[in-house]
Amino acid sequence: MSRFRHATPGGKFELARIDPGDRPCSTGKKAGDRQAVEALAVELDALQNKFWADRRYRLLVVLQGQDTSGKDGTLRHVFGRMSPLGVRTTGWKAPTENERAHDFLWRIHAAVPSDGEIVVFNRSHYEDVLVPVVGGQLEGKALQQRYAQINDFERLLCETGTVVLKFMLHISRDEQRKRLQERLDDPEKYWKFDPADLKAREHWDDYQRAYQEAIRATGTPWAPWIVVPADSKTHRNLMIATVLQATLKGLGLRFPPLPQALKGVKVA
């Protein structure tokens, strides 16, 4: 999986070095890539069934990325073939009053996967080291402390049977412009347009920096970041599906055996 892992712990990772238009997993042809995504989606469905049957692991997938980077599309095209039995997604919005009355990982912890479950976070606790950083309310020691809290939390998950994968969907500023405009122009996409996205867009560079810092500080062996060039939607799906497939296959999943006492039983 090393060719996908664009970030390493404590590294000097530079986000600007990754071209959002790059396609490291591509077959070279768009139609070929589409077919590959389709084939992987079918394979992932079978792997998820086995993951659910096995019950020895839990899988937490974090999707992060600037607005329009393709988090919803990933849910539909990569996870959309799996059964809702054992797959769950949580979309994280600004915390409610009650959530703000707790530590920032409180609501997150409540939503992590149980045995056999695959949970996808559409945004996550990483918003808490992005939004306030860009807003200027969080920096220095307080920010470093929060990174460390995230690392400790994710280590706990890992040590107790949860596989954690964090994908940063990396698009270019120009691709975002196109996609936002599309939401304003296509009647089937109006509902996706949020004026707040224009505000966030004004802070594009600040967000890029905040992402880079977060990835540097929290790209760990137990919860790696995978930066996904995402200007091409097909490639984005292909790369995420490929990493997922490799991860699930690497677990050596198995269907549980029949208890001795049940062997040879005939149903009357």
Place this chain on the structure above:
Amino acid sequence: MSRFRHATPGGKFELARIDPGDRPCSTGKKAGDRQAVEALAVELDALQNKFWADRRYRLLVVLQGQDTSGKDGTLRHVFGRMSPLGVRTTGWKAPTENERAHDFLWRIHAAVPSDGEIVVFNRSHYEDVLVPVVGGQLEGKALQQRYAQINDFERLLCETGTVVLKFMLHISRDEQRKRLQERLDDPEKYWKFDPADLKAREHWDDYQRAYQEAIRATGTPWAPWIVVPADSKTHRNLMIATVLQATLKGLGLRFPPLPQALKGVKVA
């Protein structure tokens, strides 16, 4: 939808009159039925996207049926194409100590869909008018009261924007025998075998009666029961997908319009 609704409110519905091997939605050919399910699954994916975008409705789907009747298979084949964004499933087990310390609808209410969401209950509050009835702990006035509480609860859901569909997956006793045996014989299905299912099977007729009574008492205009002949898995999927498609299409879903203030905006 009347040809699918095998139960009517206050009716003299007789479960035994519905042949589990019947295939009222069939094209007449197995391959044709499979293709129809596949086509419907793709259409349901698009409808779910619109349902989610629209946000004016909520959809609660209840799946009930004896062990092996195909609840999990329905989740995979009918709902498995939709995006996990906006689709959620809850599998109801025996209540925990804390859940038992509340009324029987408390945990159920907490899990109902929010705006735009489709929630599928894999088993449901109907277990509370089946298991204790078969066990002899619930009958007479107390049972009638519970049916009424369910009807009131479901009316509340309906009156506040939730579409409720209840499917009873109806299999024959012999088909259950075959399917349980398969779980004992096929290594990929061992994990599905639960010895408790053999115990429940001994009370087959009692469960059939309890289902019939529950369907008679809770088949309402606002939350109809649809009894699905389910000896054929393909037909089961076809019938449920057909009802879902008709229901979703009947809602007149629409993508929300663009607010006036955003018209003509160009993204910089």
